[in-house]
Amino acid sequence: MLALLGSMLGLLGSLAPRLIQFFEQKQNHAQELEMLKVQGAFQLQMIEKGHTAKMAEINAMADMRTELAAFAAANRPTGIKWVDAFNGFMRPFLTLCFFGLYAAVKAAQFFVLAQDGGMGANTVLSLWSNEDWAVWAAIVTFWFGNRTFNKERGRG
Numbered sequence: 046m047l048a049l050l051g052s053m054l055g056l057l058g059s060l061a062p063r064l065i066q067f068f069e070q071k072q073n074h075a076q077e078l079e080m081l082k083v084q085g086a087f088q089l090q091m092i093e094k095g096h097t098a099k100m101a102e103i104n105a106m107a108d109m110r111t112e113l114a115a116f117a118a119a120n121r122p123t124g125i126k127w128v129d130a131f132n133g134f135m136r137p138f139l140t141l142c143f144f145g146l147y148a149a150v151k152a153a154q155f156f157v158l159a160q161d162g163g164m165g166a167n168t169v170l171s172l173w174s175n176e177d178w179a180v181w182a183a184i185v186t187f188w189f190g191n192r193t194f195n196k197e198r199g200r201g
């Protein structure tokens with residue numbers, strides 16, 4: 046009986062490392078399968094983001110082409126002199142109108158401050174702020190900066 050028990054323990058003792066190896070491999074395979082699933086999900090997410098970015102790029106290019114076509118159509122002469130002159134007159138005219146309105150607002154501010162008794166240098170300096178410099182710079186850059194860029198490109 047002892048011999049039979051010893052044989053059984055020997056058999057189980059030789060099977061134990063194989064059983065441990067089997068469970069370790071099973072755990073390793075499960076972990077590897079989980080990592081492959083995570084990698085696949087990550088790659089799918091990257092593909093979707095790449096697709097989204099590519100679609101955004103395509104839409105931006107289409108918007109830019111639409112804008113360029115609209116500007117090209119607006120700048121194309123009609124062949125009718127008075128219509129072309131009117132089209133060329135509108136931007137400078139509107140700029141002068143808004144500049145005149147801006148000057149009128151500044152003059153009104155000056156007169157309101159002058160009535161309050163503040164005719165000193167501080168009154169004049171308080172009329173011209175950083176926002177006024179920004180408006181002035183935008184107007185000058187729009188009109189004269191555009192000419193410089195057009196000359197550099199050979200269009201002016």
